[in-house]
Amino acid sequence: MFPLLVTIVVIALIFDYINGFHDAANSIATIVSTKVLSPFQAVLWAAFWNAIAYFIFTDHKVANTIANTIKPEFIDLHVILAGLIAAICWNLLTWWFGIPSSSSHTLIGGFIGAAFAKVGSLSVIVYSNLFKTVLFIFLSPLIGMFIAFFFNILVAWICRKANPYKAERWFKRLQLISSAALSLGHGGNDAQKVMGLITVAIAVYHNNGSIPPDTKDLLHHMPEWVPAACYCAIGLGTMSGGWKIVKTMGSRITKVTSLEGFTAETSAAATLMIAERMGIPVSTTHTITGAIMGVGATKRLSAVRWGVTLSLVWAWVLTIPVSAVLAAIVYWISRTIAHFA
Incomplete structure (x- = not known):
């Protein structure tokens, strides 16, 4: 069992690394x-601010939600492994095509699909945790959009008499702060998702294939190296970039000025941090997309390329079910190999 545990930890950190370069564009x-x-x-x-999140987000509420998406009695190392592999596959596929999908929901979908493949029933799901996660697939971009829309109008009104050249220069400086806040929120929300799975995998190993009915206590005793490794992995991934998605997020949805970039990033960062305090694993991708749409809509509705946005929505909706199917297939394959090994 130990080699399987090591494999899970390594693949989980690879997922965090991929999450970093997949979501760096956001x-x-x-x-x-x-x-x-x-x-x-x-x-x-x-990447720097992704790593700094390690010192700020210490409550691990998002990790707790991820770890409790599936009922404990249906979790084993093969379920965790299959969920991670499926999540990595979907992340790489969407990255290749430049589609800013959600690493969070990919992971949740994979975890659910693998557990379903194990018992053949949807009774494996903790529906209260799944419901709030699915709800925020739709709410997080809307919240980001509305905050950005009104914040952008407010900032533009405050600066209406400012010298355009000086204002542009100041907003470029302020974007350093707003982008840092967004990266901080990204690291704090996204790195936690894998922490929960690694901690549960360690518990399964130490309890001979089973874990206690309540996994909440496990996360209060998370080994210190787990969050440190996860934040480092996501930071290193961010340093690797993700230029295909940068193009989609930075220009294809709407053109943005420094003022609009500042208000979009600030609004998205606020949404991410609120969600983290609530323990809800939201998507950085969804949130910043909604915020960019919000600032674009302040000019005129036609300034937003709604056709591009619609294709992104389809990717968001499909992420959990597609990841679940992939994970079920991976689980069946891994169990078949284990049976004949």
Whole structure:
């Protein structure tokens, strides 16, 4: 069992690394598109703040939600492994095609699909946790959009008499702060998702294939190296970039100025941090997309390329079911191999 546990930990950290470069575009797209930082400078900036989140988000509420998406009696190492592999596959596929899908929901879908494959019943799901996660698939972009819409109007009104050249220069400086806040929120929300699975996997190993009925206590005794490794992995992944998605987020949805980049990033960061305090695993992708739509809509509704946005929505809706199917297939394959091994 120990080699399987080590495999899960390594694959989980690989998932965090991929999450970093897959979602790096979310926190740096606007700052690159407004030419505040070069792409290389931007990924270093984002990676730094991803790692700093380790010292700020210590309650691990999001990790708890992920760990409790499936009822404990249906969790084993093969379920966790299959969920992670499926999540990685979907992340890489959407990254390849430049689609900013959600790493969070990919992981949840994979976890559910693998558990379903084990027992053949949807009774494996803790529906209260799944419901609030699915609800925020739709709410997080809407919240980001509405906050950004009104915040952008407010900031533009406050600065209506400012010298355009000076205002542009100041907002480029402020974008350094807003992008840092967004990267901080990204690290704090996203790195926790794998922490929960690694901690549960360790518990399963130490309890000979089973875990206590309540996994909440497990997360209060999480080994210190788990969050440290997860934040480092996501930071290193962010440094690897994700330029296909940068193009989609930074220019294809709507063109943004420095002022709009600042308000979009600030609004998205606020949404992420509120969700983290509530223990809800939301998508950085969904949130910043909604915020960019919000600032675009302040100019005119036609300023937002709604056709691009619609294709992103389809990717969001499909993420959990597709990941679940992939995980079920991986689980059946892994169990078949284990049976004949």
